[in-house]
Each structure stands twice: as C-alpha cells, then as structure tokens.
Amino acid sequence: MSAPTASRPVGVDLQENEENRALVEAIEADNDDLTIRHMPGIIRLTKNGRLVINQASVEQRLGRPWETHEFQMAIITYFGEFVEWDDDQIVIAWQH
C-alpha cells in the first residue's frame, strides 16, 4: 500500500519574480518544514502532507488587495491536488 498522505511530498513551482515575493514569504510563514529550491526563473516549494496558501497572509505582506484567483498568475506547475480553493485559502495535498 502507498505511504500515508501526510508523509508524501506535495509542492508548487512558482515564477520567481518581484511580484511573487510576498506570496512566497506568506507560504514560508504558514507552512512548517517547507523546502525551497531555486532554479532559473523558478522557485520550487515542497513539503510533506499539506501545503496551504492563506489569502489574508498574502494580502498583508503584499500591501494591496489580493484574491486567491490571482494565484494562477504565479503558478508554473504543481504536484499533489488542489483539495481546497476558496476565497480565504488554497490547499494542496494528496487525497489517497
């Protein structure tokens, strides 16, 4: 049987640019044991189990209104599944 979902990696690749700085900082602040890897133009964020992106956390660091829909401007690719995408939070995890 597969390893429990809490211990399998999930992650997201974001465009590494000025605009996404606040987004990355918010994700870092809100997720323990996050691994960050830099590649040309890309920043890869991974952790085991669940990765959360909190709207309020991003908006506070960004200094202007930010809605979760805007996340798709930053994303390059991801692994895991979007198990939640609401006004306040996005969650990436494996379901099984």
Next chain:
Amino acid sequence: MQIELRTQVIEPERKTFTNLVDRFGDRPASRYEEGSIDIQSVANFHYRPLWSADHEIYDADYTAFKLEDPYSFTDPRQLYYAPYVQSRAAMNEAFVKTIDYVEKKDLLQKLPAGWDALVGEVLVPLRHWEAGAELVSVEGSRWAYGTTIDQCCVFAAFDRIGNAQNLSRVGIVYGEGHDGALAAAKQRWLEAPEMQGLRRLIEEVLAGTTGQDYAAKLLTVDLTDRLIYGLMYNLLDEAALTGGAGAYSLVAQHFSSWFGDQRRWIDQLVKTWFADPTYGESNKAAFDAVLATRWAQIVEAVSDLAAAVDARIDAGASASVAASAAAVAADLAALGLTVPGGN
C-alpha cells in the same frame, strides 16, 4: 547572456510564412493572419472518427453552408485570442463597475413594482437562454470548417457564458446577495408559460430535431437573438429611463453593446456565404430551409416573451417585437431569402 550591439541591419530572409505569401503576396502578415489562416488540418487524416463513420475529423459536410475557400471569411473584428481576452476583460470591468454600483445603491431594490417583477421573472431567467446559446456556439467551434469560422464560434461561446454569468450576477444582486432569486428564475424558465416557447426552441435546436447542421443552429439562435435583444436590451433600455427604472438601463447597455459586436461577424459570415462563387445559391437555399422550419416558431416564442413584458410594464413590447420581426423579415427578403408568412 551576452548582448552584442549591432552596427549592421540584418535583412530578413522572408517577411512571413509561405502560405500567407501565396495567398496575400509578399508582404508582412498580421498576427490575426498568422494565427488564423490555414491552421486547421485539411489533408491526410489517419483515422475515421469512432463516433461518425461517414465523416472525417474535419469535414465540410458537417453543414450545408459551404465556402469554396474557407478563408474567404475572416472576422471583421480581427480577433485572435490576445485581443479577444483583452477586449472582454475591458467589457467585464465595465460591467462589474455597473453591478457594484447598482448593488451598493440598492438600485434593484428600488425599482417600481412592474420593473421589479420584470427583472426577477423575465430578465434573469434568460440566463438559461444564454447558456443554451453557448452550447450552440461551441458546437460550431467543433464542426466548423476552417479556423476563422471556428474562432468566431468559440469566442461567441465564451461571450454567451459570460452573458449568462452576468445575468446570474444581476440575479444575485436582485436577491440581495443570495441565490434565492436564481432558483426562482430557474423555476420560471422550467414552468412559466411565457418562457416555454424559448425553452422548447433551444432544446429542439440542441437535440437537432430538424437536423444536426451547426450553422443552421447558429442562425436559428441568431434570428431569435435579434428579436430578444431588440426587446430586452434596446426597447426596454429606453423605457426604463422614462419609467423610473434607471438601474435596468445601466445593466442593459452592456448586453446591447455586446450584441452589436456579435452581429458584425455573423453578418459578415452570411454575406460571405451568399457571395461564394460556387456555393452562394445553395447557401441561400440552406438559409431558406432554416426560415421555413424555424421562423414562425421564433416569432411566436419571442412574442410570448413580449406579452410577459407587457403584463408587467407599459412599454408596447408586443407591438415592438412584431415590428422587429417585420424589419428582420424585410432585411432577409432584401438578401433574396424567402421568409414564411409573406413578410
């Protein structure tokens, strides 16, 4: 990356792609041309579709409306993907400003009684007409022969689902932020006698009760739209301003403005079909067939809608729709078509 400053001008080997040079001559091509002309495959298909043994993947025979050269039709708006989304983003932004303002000022809660009923019971249910029209448009996107027609169809489909979503937003604001008014509007769409003509029409078109020709279906919807839009977004826009229902006019302007844009490509397509050196006459005959099977039904369905308007406000809706129908019939007759009912 090293950047070298060039002191010589590098002459290009060619100005554009060969197919465009062959068609238009040796000149630079527009992005519309590069992204739309000759993109769809036309030759050497490997397999027949499992779902249609009689056709190829792309086949001019999915419709009775044909062009000797599919690219004799181009979109007069010159829309390819990038300018399309930019144009619609601007239109959406304008609509959002309107609906936010209407919501903030509770304008839909301050309508005179007849207009209030009109919005909840006649306007908002038309979100389902738009949803049905979207399906007809996207059907065209799959079966059209040639990229230029397909592209107009998929953009029309996205526009119509956008219209449906905008009418839904009107319904949410009308319902003071909840979706109760949408549920009521759907009930009217399903059950109110005045709506059944339109609902039956769109269901029959989607099912293909008079045939599966995507272009015939598009034209059926367009003929109906001409009457619906004339009623709901032109006549009533004017009536709202004199009837103390300014909010209606604020909303309606977005839809009539969109319809003006929509007409441009459909009118150009019909014109191109009728002017085709090989298929002009058969295209006209195909259009006549649409009129013979659907025109009376269309007029009756929108007349029912007009009667529903007249039951709620005083705007002369029925007379207006009758006049619109006559005007459309006259336009069609001027093109050489035969409109049933002798108009």
Next chain:
Amino acid sequence: MTVSPEKPARKLSMKQRYSALTHDLDWAPTYVQEEEIFPFTTFEGIKVHDWSKWEDPFRLTVEAYNKYQAEKDRRLYAVLDGFAQSQGQVGLTDARYMNAMKIFLQGIPVHEYNAHRNFSYLARYANGPGARFAALCQSMDELRHAQTEIHTLSHYNKYFDGMHHWHHWTDRVWYLSVPKSFFEDAMTAGPFEWLIAIGFSFEYLLTNLLFVPFMSGASFNGDLPTMTFGFSAQSDESRHMTLGLEAIKFMCEQDEDNVPIVQDWLDKWFWRGYRLIALVAGMMDYMHPKRVMSWKEAFELYFEEQMLNGLFKDLEYYGIKPPRHVQWAIDEKEILSHQVYWVLYQFSHAAAFSTTIPNAEDQAWLEANYPETWPVFKEVAWDKAQRVMDAGGRYFNPGLPQLCTVCQIPMGFTEPGNPLVQCQRQSVYEGERYDFCSDGCQWIFDREPTKYRQAWLPVHQIFQGNCGGPGGLPAVAEWYKLGPNDGAEYLGSNDQKNWLAWHGQTPKEA
C-alpha cells in the same frame, strides 16, 4: 487588476458563487430526451451516475479568466516585440539550436489547435455543466497556445529556414505523422477516451517531459521568446493538469466497472505518448548546444519520481496500476535519444530541419551522461559518419525506412536489454501483415486493428506514388514543398552562413 476597496462583502462563498454561475445554468430538458442533446457519452461503456460530482478546484469565472489571461498576454507580447526590435536572434548560443524549434513549430501548434477543437467537443457534449465549463476554458487555452507559439516563432521564421511552410509539412512529412497520428487517434476516439488520452496521459503524466526540455532549453540557449512563452503557458497547464486528474478520478469514482476501461486507456496512451516524446529525447540530448539535463535525467525526475512514486501511489486507491509497458520505457532510457537522433541524422535530407555530427563538446557531454551507451553509438555510428565527412561526403540513408504502424516512427528501436538486436513485432489481421517497433505498439494495434490499419503511413504513401513523382526523393521533397535550404546538413547551410555573417565571421574563421 485592482479590487474596489468598497466592494460589498460577499454573502455567497466562492464555491456557491461558482456553482451559481456554472452548474446552476444547466437544466434537465423536457421537450427532448437528454440523450438527443448529449449523444456521445454512452457508446464507450463508461457509466456516469452523477455528473454533479465533477469537481473543478480552480472555480474560474469568465470574468477572472479574461482578466488574468489578458494580463498574461500583455506581458508575453511585450517580450516578443522587444526581442524582435533588438534583433534578439543574434544572441542565441548557436544557429543550430533553431533546429529544435523548427521541430517544435512543425510538430506542435497544429496539435494545440486540434486540442482546442476537441475540447470544444467536450464543452458541447459532456453532460455535466462543471465538466463542460472546464473544457471550454481549456479549449480557449489551447487556441491561445497554438497562436502564441506561432507568434513566438514568427520572428525566427524571418531569419532561419525550416519554418516557412510549417503547416503544409505538419500534414505530410514523415516524422510529423508521429504527432499527427497521435492527436488524430485521440480526436477520433470518444469523449471519455479523449479525456484520458489528452487530459490525463498527455497533460498530466507526460507534460513535463515535453515542456521542460523545450522551455529550459530555450532559457539555456538564449531563446527568450520561447522561454517566456513557456512560463506563460505553464500557468494554463496547471488548470489542464487539474482537469486531467479530475477526469480519471471522476470516472473511477462513478462506477467500478469503469476502472478496467480506464486502465486500458491509460496503458495505451502512456505508450503512444511515450513514443511521441521520443522525438523530444533526441532533440534535448543532441540539438541543444547548451543542455539543461539529459533525457535520462528528465525521465527519472519527471516520470519515475514524480509520477510513478507520487501520482500512482494516489491512484492505487482506485485500483489503477502503473502503465502496462512502463518497464520497457525505463529500460530504454539510456539508449532512446541516441537511436532517435541517429534516425533523424540519416534522413534530414528529407526533413525540414538540419542535423550534424555532435562536436567535441557535445561528445564530452554525451560521454559524461551516458557512460555505458554513448561509446557504443560513437563507434557504430558517429565515427563512421565522421569518416564520410572527412572524405568530403555526408552520410544520408539512400532508402526509406519502415515505419511502425502505430507510432509511425522509423523502426530504429531495439530489444530491451539487447541494444544490438532490432526489435520487430508483427501481427496478421485479415490476411495483411502489420509491423511494430515494440510490444507496446503491437498491443495497441491488436486491441483495435480496424482503426490502425487506416493510417496514412508516409513511407507506404510514397511507395504507392501518392507523394509526387516518379523521380524518387527529389520528387517527394517537391511534393512536401521543402525548399533547398530547409534540411540536410547544418555545416555549410544557409542558417550557418547567416549566423557567421551576423557575428562578423566567415566559414573559414568558424
């Protein structure tokens, strides 16, 4: 992209709003039967009991879609315009890099467009409004990709050969029937198979193996427009991955009878997709002057690690197993790129790109990355080709290759574990013999022989006299509308001469 600070607080959640704006537009017809409106969703044997269970996590509205896509395009086209104005093509690592992008232009935009048309088909004929709207957005996205690719490469077409008649070649030239037959196979299947073939297998399972080599390769070789296009398209791709994953889960969850059908499709489309991407393997190991990673590394990271050890663990829950012929692909990773490029090298006189012998730097990289297999290829192929060049010639294969009936790649593959033995498989169906490059392709044929025997195999067509002539390859090249500078050998080519002139060098100085 500002949000009005005075926007009224929403009473509906994002999920409820999304539902009101998509699912709720739908209604059950009463004047006609539902099957008349949606006639294509039962013939494949897939059972759906509740379409409302289709999930779309992105929950886009038309407004959000237009807003964000418009912003992406503004940024992309600004880069394209800037690159053109500054004669950016001069800053590439080398002109021979463009051969990778010639294959890209000839092999991809038409099929992005095909995907657009077939997602329009799903947007019309899927019974569920959630699935339909997601398909409509993907249809729009694929049109975007087709056009942005063409526009991105349009600038290069002005300065390099092998791009000017791309669509004409896409539908005729031998190596391009590999992607053409792949996409047409998917388009001629039913809607559920399409979702597994393209939505899942291509857009989820294999997408990184296609895009990362091209886009990272662009970045490493000074191709700013392609790199920018790649980043711009990728955010659309994350929605596509989501749709594909949702498709496979939805089908498995709706009825357990669907699982074996889905598994068979997964097995078929992994193999067809894997063979399609063989062209990318050859391109990334041999056509990029500066390389990002080897095919072997890319396959290990993007498929073995991320998919087999990530995604498939998740799909185990449904009883879905890794693809049937996956071990064959794993066994091939050390030799695939070498076999493919050797084929391309031999036949580029009949192609719209040029090839050349790997130079000293290339060979050092190949040795370092394939220490066990490169020396064999060097000895049996490249040293011989070099001797021909040294004697003033250039080795081109004088004949025409046998193509695999299914994947349509020339039969240059070998038995797993035995790279010196040609792999040939055969099936006889209704008295005719059909040939295949592998167990995977044979298995695909044997499931649906009446489909695959229809194929327009380019070499068969040439021999049947349907591709110009008589007059051998020159007549075929004319029928293909290949210009004299569009293929063959890179050294001494028009592209190379121009490149040297732009940099103030003559061929002697190079």
